[in-house]
Amino acid sequence: MTYLTSMKLNSSDDKIIEKFDVTKAEQIDSEKGIYGIKIVKPNSIKYFYFSESLQEKQLEAKARTVLKKLQEAKEIQEIIVKNKKLPKKFRINNELIEIDYSFKTKLEELSDDEAIELLKSSIINGREGFFCLKSDKNLTLEKALEIYREKDSTEKIFNSLKNEIQIKPLRVWSENSIHGAIILLSAGRH
Template sequence: MKKLKEAKEIQKAIVNKKKLPKKFRIDNELIEIEYSFRTKLEELSDEEAIELLKASLINGREGFFCLKSSKDLTLEEALKIYRRKDSIEKIFHSLKNEIQIKPLRVWSDDSIYGAIILGFIAQLFISLMRYEFEDLKHRSTKFIKKSLKNLTLTVNFLKNGVKQYIFANFDKINSLFVTRMSEIS
């Protein structure tokens, strides 16, 4: 239905001799584009268009899933719990693969708790950075971590007791952070 709606929007623009809706265009002054569109909607009814789309989109791999529970839950409750579980699994995946907490199976309980707490603090810090900086909203945790890891700080203790801070190894990501920190102090 989404593809049919998009085709109808394009067809309407063609019939009315108007520009395409913005979401179908590249909006960049440095790029020149010449394009032409022709939809099949002139020759097809809505039902035929839907059948054509089904034939191209349905490949037999769409599948389904079944949630089983020992509790008596409604469909909505079961799906909500499943999605919550999925988000927790993604957090642990990120802790292991992006934050890179080492395998926990041979550690003492206190070491495991400490590593998980530090991992969650790192995740929280990166999430707060994504919240604070628009440029980082869709940036991978791995790249943010790498950028912060490359940032270096040298502290010179001068004879008069004053500290001199020297930052090095700037890039686009860690520059955002350093700039904000200097604004705060």
């Protein structure tokens, strides 16, 4: 039984990320800027990738988060200055819970630029653009990524069959019924 699975990056991977050099890594996809290295261990192989396009998307998402948090802090700061009650979105709205709380923002002592830098340093962790696959089979970096993408596509098709089209499980599927289900799935997506 062989496996190929995605790994959640953790602090031990930060050392690999720190030393990762695209000039020394193998280029997998020039269009998306994907580079990779293979880390072979006795019982498994890590396929460690960096994607420039993924990094860009993740940094854009984190930039939106930074701006959202800054805006939220500004709203709270304005409420504090005006000595008003917090709106419901900042309160626990449950009759059974009684809370005494106070808020203080760091905006009194920070400029917007300093606040943004503080938020960036807490949200951006340096793992942006990196992902890792792990297997017990020794594949090329390109083949491991290809198989994983195919596996992901297959899982999405099965999810669609079960949840969108709501095909009930059958004990026996003929080849024709499988083709029919795929045609239904294809037609449903267009």
